[in-house]
Amino acid sequence: MSIRKTGKIRVRRAPEDARENILAxxxxxxxxxxxxxxxxxEVAAAAGVANASVLxxxxxxxxxxxxxxxxxxxxLIAEVLALADKxxxxxxxxxxxxxxxxxxxFENRNAARLAAWLELTxxxxxxxxxxxxxxxxVARRASFGDVTPKQAEDLVLISVTLAMGAGLFGRALAELIGKPSGHAREVATEMLRVFHAAQCEKR
Amino acid sequence: MSIRKTGKIRVRRAPEDARENILAxxxxxxxxxxxxxxxxxEVAAAAGVANASVLxxxxxxxxxxxxxxxxxxxxLIAEVLALADKxxxxxxxxxxxxxxxxxxxFENRNAARLAAWLELTxxxxxxxxxxxxxxxxVARRASFGDVTPKQAEDLVLISVTLAMGAGLFGRALAELIGKPSGHAREVATEMLRVFHAAQCEKR
DNA sequence: AGCTTTATTGACAAAAATGTCAATAAGAAA
DNA sequence: TTTCTTATTGACATTTTTGTCAATAAAGCT
Incomplete structure (x- = not known):
């Protein structure tokens, strides 16, 4: 066992490390x-520190x-931008x-739950x-030139809205109608493709 | 003023009415x-009763x-079904x-907030x-016959997902890009129309 | 009227959550 | 090593929230 009764051992971290540990x-x-x-x-327990340390x-x-x-x-923002660059x-x-x-x-990393929490509070x-x-x-998207700036705004708006909605409710709704959990995402991307194509035509 | 110091007046409701008052x-x-x-x-105060009454x-x-x-x-369900019938x-x-x-x-009645709360908890x-x-x-939708049953399922799934997403995040996101608060809903319905039309063609 | 039922409530108890503080010790610097 | 800073912590205090209970009173019934 690694439990000591008398010798008091503490993990002392640099302030940033301590914060990072707790936040993670x-x-x-x-x-x-x-x-x-x-x-x-609960947070303190999960981080392995005392309540007072969190405070x-x-x-x-x-x-x-x-x-x-x-x-x-x-x-979240960094991840989206990085992935979009690739x-x-x-x-x-x-x-x-x-x-x-x-x-x-929004789905895999569960950022949608955070977004929902932020919105509710x-x-x-x-x-x-x-x-x-x-x-x-929005600026990046508009720079592509395949759609008008106004369409680019709409596309970003609706993409994010749909991704958040699918990330938060997609699995539950898919289950509810007896589909595999990834189905909502598939349909959502398909719909976005169709919408984008229609935008390009109409331009 | 309608405050009495001595004479104790209580509102005594039928059990269902009391529950309804508190729930509302x-x-x-x-x-x-x-x-x-x-x-x-807070609930008790909003309902105008004592804490113990709620319990x-x-x-x-x-x-x-x-x-x-x-x-x-x-x-929520009753409302959707009733509106759909009209x-x-x-x-x-x-x-x-x-x-x-x-x-x-989902947007006006703020049911999306409830849905998000249910999902988070x-x-x-x-x-x-x-x-x-x-x-x-789903059954009602499929009975229209303008799309295949599989397409009907997808349409319901994606409509609800999008409506929930737009109801919860739409206003905030629209504001974020400087659009009127109803803009997300407009784009969302437009996208659903396009998708539905594409479904009918592809059938 | 009196009797019964029970919704209602204030006062109080219990539990849960947050916050305070002085003492400790880990690590850096002298 | 000694000193100094401060991250860390257990014990305690405070606040918030939930739950209990006996007394009260409003409505129905006889």
Whole structure:
């Protein structure tokens, strides 16, 4: 056993490492157990530290929530942009890559649950970098030139909306009608393809 | 003022009325303040009764939650089915009416927030009547005959997914790119129309 | 009227969650 | 080594939220 009764051993981390350790544990909790599991005691236990340590680094439970939101939003944005950059040679390939990136992030990484939580609590409006990131995505999309700028805006808007909806409700709804869990995503991407094609024609 | 100090006047309701009063207040709270506001004290205050009364009728705060979920899901299903029945003369009109019904319910009535809450807490799987209702919707849709049964299933799946996504995230995302709040819904319905048309062609 | 049932409630108890603080110890610097 | 900073922690205090209970009173019944 590695339990000591008398000799007191503590893991002492650099402040950033300590914060990272706690935030990673909190993120795991959020994704697996849902937002209700984000209690002080649960987060501390998951991170392997004392309650007081969490408060030391984040000030309060709300501070932890805010830090977690910020971290996850940053990861999310970075991931979408990175995946979008790895588009194929043609425009259609690139568009397809962006769609897949969106669904990967929102469905597989469970970012949709975070987004829903942010929307329900209404706390996300403070994060200005979200606004900037969205602007960047729209600008990139519009630069392709296969659709008008207005169409590009609509495409981004509807892609993200659909990816979030599918990421949050897709599995449950698919199960509900007896389809495999990935079915909602398939139909969603198909619909986006059709819509994009129609946009290109109508331009 | 209508405050009495000595004479004790109580409102005594029939059990169903009392439950209804409390549930209505709770629903108002959920929609306006979000799921975090569903505390015993807040619900009781909103309903104008004592905390103990809420517990008397629902046993516990979890009992209240469950009853609220059930009630809202029932209302939601009834509303969608009723609106879907009021379809226009042609098939396209009927389809359009169903789309509008979905978006009305999920966006305007804020049912999307409830759905998100149910998904995050994972409590909705117990409600079997949801499964039955979805089956009924699919059956109705398939009976139109303008698409194959498989396509009908996909259409229901994707319509609901999109309506929920738009209802929950639409306003925020539209604002984020500087569009009017109803824009997400417009684009969403347009995309559904395009997809439906493509389905009919491909049949 | 009196009697019965039970919805209602205030006061209180219990539990859960958050936050405080002084003491400790790990690591860096002197 | 000694000193200093501060991350860490257990014990405790505070706040919030939930749940209990006996007394009250509103409505139906005889």
């Amino acid at each position: 544990a909190a993120e795991r909790l959020l994704v697996v157990e849902g937002p209700l599991a984000l209690k002080l005691a 030391h680094h984040f000030g309060s439970i709300d501070g932890l929530h805010a830090a977690l939101m910020e971290r996850m939003v940053r990861q 588009g194929g040679p043609t425009r259609d390939d690139t568009q397809e890559a962006v769609f897949q990136a969106l669904f990967d992030v 209404g706390e996300w409006r403070r994060m200005t970098h979200v606004r900037e990131a969205v602007r960047e995505v | 207040a709770a629903e108002r709270l959920l929609v306006v303040e979000g799921p975090l506001a569903l505390k015993l004290a 008397h009728h629902f046993g516990s705060i979890d009992g209240l939650h469950a009853a609220l979920m059930e009630r809202m899901v029932r209302q 379809g226009g003369p042609t098939r396209d009109d009927t389809q359009e009416a169903v789309f509008q019904a979905l978006f009305d319910v 994972g409590e909705w799987r117990r409600m079997t009547h949801v499964r039955e209702a979805v089956r009924e919707v």
